[in-house]
Amino acid sequence: MQFSDLGLSEKVLRAVEKSGYTTPTPIQEQAIPHALAGRDVLGIAQTGTGKTAAFTLPMLSRLEQGRARARVPRTLILEPTRELAAQVEEAFNKYGAEHKLNVALLIGGVSFGDQEAKIMRGADVLIATPGRMLDFFERGKLLLSGIEILVIDEADRMLDMGFIPDIEKICKLVPFTRQTLFFSATMPPEITRLTEQFLHNPARVEVARAASTVETTTQVLVASHGGGDKRETLRRLLRSAEGLKNAIVFCNRKRDVGIVHKSLEKHGFPVGALHGDMDQASRMASLDAFKNGAVDILVCSDVAARGLDIPDVSHVINFDAPTHPEDYVHRIGRTGRAGRSGHAITIVTDHDAKYIAQIESLIQRQIDWDGPRLEELAAPEYVERDRERAARSGERPRRGGRGDRERSGRERTGGRKRAAEEATGPAPRETAPREHETAPRQEATRQEAPRSRRASRPAEDEPRRASRPAEDEPRRKAPRRREEDDAPVVGMGDHVPSFLLRSTRTKSVKTAE
Missing domain, CATH: 3.40.50.300 (P-loop containing nucleotide triphosphate hydrolases)
Structure with a gap:
């Protein structure tokens, strides 16, 4: 027709x-x-x-x-x-x-x-x-x-x-x-x-089952660790993806769009950004730059996932797996449009397994893994491969878990301390502990001791007291105590207003005899 x-x-x-x-x-x-x-x-x-x-x-x-x-x-x-x-x-x-x-x-x-x-x-x-x-x-x-x-x-x-x-x-x-x-x-x-x-x-x-994906788009999953390793995985995909002419990289949060954009820009990629907090002029400028080929990579949030008609996008990379499975359909719909072939890659971490299961349930197909599966990522051969790849690219090797980060922090602190000792010599140590650190506190004994005994000091403290200046002795004024024979205050005491103390003349009243 x-x-x-x-x-x-x-x-x-x-x-x-x-x-x-x-x-x-x-x-x-x-x-x-x-x-x-x-x-x-x-x-x-x-x-x-x-x-x-x-x-x-x-x-x-x-x-x-x-x-x-x-x-x-x-x-x-x-x-x-x-x-x-x-x-x-x-x-x-x-x-x-x-x-x-x-x-x-x-x-x-x-x-x-x-x-x-x-x-x-x-x-x-x-x-x-x-x-x-x-x-x-x-x-x-x-x-x-x-x-x-x-x-x-x-x-x-x-x-x-x-x-x-x-x-x-x-x-x-x-x-x-x-x-x-x-x-x-x-x-x-x-x-x-x-x-x-x-x-x-x-x-x-x-004309097609709701929430289905086009057959001309190749979909794969790539396992990765989180944090900096995830950004390293993204850079590796952008350098080695087959037939990549341009790519849209989707993040779940606007904050992550800025982080990924700065990371790619730092490593020399021609990249633009697009998210909802940008003013309209900047959003349209980024979109036009990507359409015109001024930049090859566009990092964006889901604001660009729906309906944008950019005819010839070769790759869509989900830096974050979408939390709503319908968003996956719209994201990968930016590639493979009008009968063209396209590629959709989703980077998956430990926290994304449940989202991938929801996506596969919605599109009613299983997405293949490119490389090791998520549960295989901790195998020794893959850890060694990551280290060799990082060494070849000149980037920092993959960091481990929380314990590795704490150990590396202690090693950095120890290294700085050793460098300071080499420059200035070791720091002097105290030869004897201080008296207040070694003598146990006898709170109960002091409370039971009489008042006069508590006021007395040991003989070894007398020279220290004698050497103290006399003007330092009376540090605080003792609170005033009411003596036993003080008369109680009646009424206003000395603060009676003067008009109440003024004498007045009264008229005599004659009584009938």
Whole structure:
């Protein structure tokens, strides 16, 4: 089947032909006719199979008639991340070159005033992240009463990022008669319940089993120790991986993205970084540098795991095994796209065994090991191999466990002490212990001794007392004690106010005789 057989308009077909595409993917072939007919669509397909074009092309065909009004967009596309939203905007600009539609992008990290200006001109297509879009709506800058088509892309990612309450609110704000399109690579039960609530008799398009991986991607596991050994394993893979042109390295935490990025940069790798704490300009600059080939390695968090269309990525390396098995499907979907071959490598430590079991259960296949398995890593031959490899590369050999680290710390401390003794001579030692360290404390005997005996001092202490200056003797004032014959204080004592002590004259009162 060709694109011309799907019922798309002539303008859209010309734009597709200019882009170099002639044959639609399975998700496009099945979803586009239902979308053109105005039906709700629930699309499930592997990542990298063309879901973006599956809703972009029919939307362009339907938007050819009519124009948008100020603050009232005609269509709304919700994306979980800024990068995905920007990517969908690029798709509309590419396929809609002959339509001259107004496309507005509402994402965080960009000037609020510039985005408001686009909305005020009238947006035929509004692409937004849920948080920024609701911010515009609550400020009165945006009206959703004219939405004809609502697209929710990467619906399961919306669930992971906590956007489901926002999605429910938005679905209640748009007209009941709109057309709704859901697209995702996985469909957990929570998303299924959401589709049952807001989709009306949808056409379910499932071209592959949910959460499956493409056959053109080779998947392997590599065992490693943690800490610095894990970074050493990553560098070895980047130097020796077969057919590596470029690679995306995924970490679970943003802090680890910075650590791995600095480590690779220190060892001379052309590398960039991408995570959620970066400002939007830096994120887009890193992504563009990787797309243009300025850097060959991109270290990122899961912000880049969903939907990013970078066509020719040869390798994906999971520096950290994903804690959610669905994330594994999306991560390795960045390679092996559009029928190309790809490689997915996951570095596994002792703490990752349970996550690997969950991933294999989800994708319903066993991932092969490249080299020794995790339980074989402590064998003597592999330990010796690691040492020889580290010696050849000039890097520090693998460290052992906690006991080895403590011993190495004691050895370093002892080495510094010996070097100081060689330079200045041995430190002088005390020939006799101090009296207060050797004499046991007799607390009970001292408490039972009479007061006069406790006040007396031994004879050997007298010279020391005599040599002490006289002015040091009275260190503290003794507390004042009330004598026995002191009269008790009555009332205010000496602090009676003067007006109470002033004499007054009283009038005499005559009594009747």
